[in-house]
Amino acid sequence: MQSQPSFDRFIVKYRDGSAEQVNPAMLGQRLGAAGAALGGRGVRLQHLRRTALGSDVIKADRKLDRAEAETLMRQIAANPNVEYVEPDRLMKPVLTPNDTSYNQQWGYFDADAGIRANTAWDLANGSGIIVAVLDTGITNHSDLNANVIAGYDFINDTFVSRDGNGRDSDPSDPGDWYASGECGAGVPGSNSSWHGTHVAGTVGAVTNNAKGVAGTAFGAKIMPVRVLGRCGGYTSDIADAIVWASGGTVSGVPAVSQRAHVINLSLGGSGACDTTTQNAINGAVSRGTVVVVAAGNSNADASNFSPASCNNVITVASVTSSSSRSSFSNYGAKIDVSAPGSSILSTLNSGTTSPSTESYASYNGTSMAAPHVAGTVALVQSRRLALGQPLLSPSEVESLLKSTAYPLAGSCSGGCGAGIIDARRAVESAGGGGGGGGTTTYTNSADYTISDLATVESPISVSGRSGNAPSSTPVAVDIRHTYRGDLVIDLVAPDGSTYRLKNSSGSDSADNVITTYNVNLSTETINGTWKLRVRDVYSGDTGYINSWSITF
Incomplete structure (x- = not known):
């Protein structure tokens, strides 16, 4: 059995002009807090360099499994100055066999x-x-x-x-x-x-x-x-x-x-x-x-x-x-x-x-x-x-x-x-679901602007799966907004059915919260295009969908 993936390097992009981008001390402080918040053993984060794209390469002092890496990235992403955070993946060459007649086997390539x-x-x-x-x-x-x-x-x-x-x-x-x-x-x-x-x-x-x-x-x-x-x-x-x-x-x-x-x-x-x-x-x-x-x-x-x-x-x-x-x-x-x-x-x-x-x-x-x-x-x-x-x-x-x-x-x-x-x-x-075991998380990490008094949808397409979704399906939502209480959030199934995740609420004032909703989707087939629909019902504040994911 192949070993499960582990992670110790990450790419973090802070917003242009933010304190973290211009002040190394502030950057170190933020990274230290995110690593400490991991819980358990915690992790120390070292800044390696800034890329040509303006993002920063961060290295952990130990290997993290997938769950720990996701938790750490969520801690980093909770900072409103963070545009995105993702693993700095180690790429490997795609196999081109050295068999002498491989170039004649057109059926493969x-x-x-x-x-x-x-x-x-x-x-x-x-x-x-x-x-x-x-x-x-x-x-x-x-x-x-x-x-x-x-x-x-x-x-x-x-x-x-x-x-x-x-x-x-x-x-x-x-x-x-x-x-x-x-x-x-x-x-x-x-x-x-x-x-x-x-x-x-x-x-x-x-x-x-x-x-x-x-x-x-x-x-x-x-x-x-x-x-x-x-x-x-x-x-x-x-x-x-x-x-x-x-x-x-x-x-x-x-x-x-x-x-x-x-x-x-x-x-x-x-x-x-x-x-x-x-x-x-x-x-x-x-x-x-x-x-x-x-x-x-x-x-x-x-x-x-x-x-x-x-x-x-x-x-x-x-x-x-x-x-x-x-x-x-x-x-x-x-x-x-x-x-x-x-x-x-x-x-x-x-x-x-x-x-x-x-x-x-x-x-x-x-x-x-x-x-x-x-x-x-x-x-x-x-x-x-x-x-x-x-x-x-x-x-x-x-x-x-x-x-x-x-x-x-x-x-x-x-x-x-x-x-x-x-x-x-x-x-x-084949990497997830089916056969009675395993899950796959599908994510849309593109930014979708939430204009004042407007509705926006962010899609995720799922294929190659069979059967219906679980009765408790995790839907993780990361929305950056100056007043989340203005927002109504729905999950739209491939057949058009809607599932209310959040109503507008004056008490919901947090501007940058990653929230996971567990939704009963047992009557819905997994395959198809799922949408996160966000509607701004009060004027005065704006924001964007930073990312969302659904796990089957």
Whole structure:
């Protein structure tokens, strides 16, 4: 688990011409009082320097946790001469992997069509999360091996399996090649695809190793589960594999040692979702496993394909680097989100039939889009782990991906769901609420002038959350005004409902008070734009909203 953030440096901006700005002794006095008022151990504050913007850099004599830092900043901000106070954060470089072919992996960094994983990696890398890849198995590859854990071979039929036996603990891919006519009259022969190796590389190739390609969630572990072989794979085997990988029981198969948090199904066939597959998916989801499914490559409505049309899955369409739907990608109302699936470079094998040397190649397909999403789910859930919060439920993950997606810049005839997933926004949104634990504070620190006898609103937009607000929701309000008694303050919910925080009152004369109101918002959904509405009902005094926050 990552350590929680700590703070010992702050930036304080005093109003131009204030005593604190022109008199070092006064500045020291004010800082000393704020540090002493922290309570408990207190803190001593040292003035380091003045910035080019006229603000002052302050250093504490010890590290403060988030709660202490917020308390200290509120003490400093209580001074009417303070314009703002904020942490002096230590920035770190955003990871740009040194993998030699990373610059060809447009799906991670392209501004108009990529999933923006490169900006998410400084927050999460998938650590602690297991992604099961139900596919053709996996081949030996130095750009994958370190991230692969034990899996299983679920293929019963020896014709399909090609490895000479039925189910066993070896998910190695012996090759899925077939001769002309073996998969049906008139069906031409085909070389081995090494499809599972390619999908696995997009999920979690070893990254920043100065070699090959990067993986979407390179800190996650890949569980290879073999369900596809010569001519494909049977529904019955795939369903059992879904049950097993998610921690369910399959007769004759040892229980999985660690269940998968995510299952990637880059496979499918024609026809609506069958009962067997749907039941297996329902069981996996009930155990907390997120199921990600490729939409299919027939340039047709995904509702006519399985498992793309199943319920309780995240169905993924493919987009090109020009931010349009890939010509082959299925579409329609069953699509949840889209991801890069054209010209996707990943790990492979050079063998035409049986395995040979490791290699890399670009493939096209919704099979390539789905692992981008499965990897992003791993990033989201690993962020939850790092913050000490419960994992999001499958439905919460789906809602989060949709609410943080962005629209295609090009065309998508037929429908591409909520748009292209945005890994950075998804990971950021994963940082609070949901799953029954953790909170996030949303703040608007911009100044909004409160003119005499006028009304002003300060908005806060919330996305990527699920469910309703708590019955006791903290709303912290920092208003600077020469007579607060003139003010009526309301909280406006996204649906327009208003909640009175404060009436005008002649006894409320304090001009600079940070007040926290606890409001019953249990009937309001969290997502949407919340507003702090302030109305000045008496003439003679003015001020401004310095900041306000709401915590869910």
